[in-house]
Amino acid sequence: MKLVSWNVNGLRACVTKGFMDYFAAADADIFCLQETKLQAGQIELELGEAYHAYWNYAEKKGYSGTAVFTKAEPLSVRYGMEEDYEPEGRMLTLEFESFYLVNVYTPNAKRDLARLDYRLEWEDRFRSYLVELDAKKPVIVCGDLNVAHEEIDLKHPKPNMGNSGFTPEERGRMTTLLEAGFVDSFRHFYPDRADVYSWWSYMPKVRERNVGWRIDYFLVSARLASALTDAQIHCEVMGSDHCPVVLELMDQALTDQALADQSAAAQ
DSSP states (O other): OEEEEEEOSSHHHHHTTTHHHHHHHHOOSEEEEEOOOOOTTSOOOOOOTTOEEEEEOOSSTTSOOEEEEESSOOSEEESSSSSSOOTTOOEEEEEOSSOEEEEEEOOOOOTTOTTHHHHHHHHHHHHHHHHHHHTTSOEEEEEEOOOOOSGGGBSOHHHHTTSTTSOHHHHHHHHHHHHTTEEEHHHHHOTTOOSOOSEEOSSTTTTTTTOEEOOEEEEEEGGGGGGEEEEEEOTTOOSSSBOOEEEEEOHHHHHHHHHHHHHHHHO
C-alpha cells in the first residue's frame, strides 16, 4: 500500500505547476492534501474512476482546507476531532477495515507566537483523539504538523530556537505524541539522515540551497512498525513550498495486526 501526503499551499495554483502529473505518476492508494485553500465547486480534478474524494473546506475563503483521495472506499469519514465539524477544515479521518487514516494540517503558532497557546491546547486534544482511535484499531497519521521535532530536522537549528515551529513547547508536544505510542516513519528508516526537508521558505535561493525544515510527516501506531517498507520525501517535486512525503507498507501485515488487535480486545 502506498500513501502520499502533500501540503499544496493552494491546490488551484499547484495544478498549474504540475500537480496532476505527479498525482498520476505516484499512483497512490491514498493521496492526502493540506492547505487546499478553496471552497466547494472551485476546482474540478480529473482523478479518474479509481478514486473517492473527500474534502474538508475552511469557512474562511482561500484558507487552510484538507482533502483525501482514496481508491478504497472508507467505512466512515469524520470532519474534525470531537465533533464532526472543523471550521478551519484542518482534519479528515477515514476509517478503513484495518486502520484509521488521519489527514491533518496542524495550526501554526504564528511568527510572533500569538497562537502558541491555542496550538498547544489543540495538540493536547489531537493526541487524546489519536490515542482514542488507536485503542480501536491501528492509526496512520499524515500531514503538515508544523513542527521540526529535532535539530536534525531543520538546516539551521541554533538561530531558530524558540521560533514558531521550533519552540520547546511544540517540540515537546511531538515527543509526547510519539511516546503515546506512535512512530515517525521517516526516522524509523533513516534515524541519522540530515539535509532532507519537506518545506522551504519562499525567500530567494532558499530552496536552491536546501535551507529547509522537515515538518511534514507520516506517523503510525507503534505496532505497525513491522508493516512499514519505506518512507520517502520527494524533495525534487515542485509546485508548492512543501514537497510530497510518501509511506509504503505491506497490506497483509496491516490486516494481520488489525485482526490481532480485534482478537486481543475480544479476550
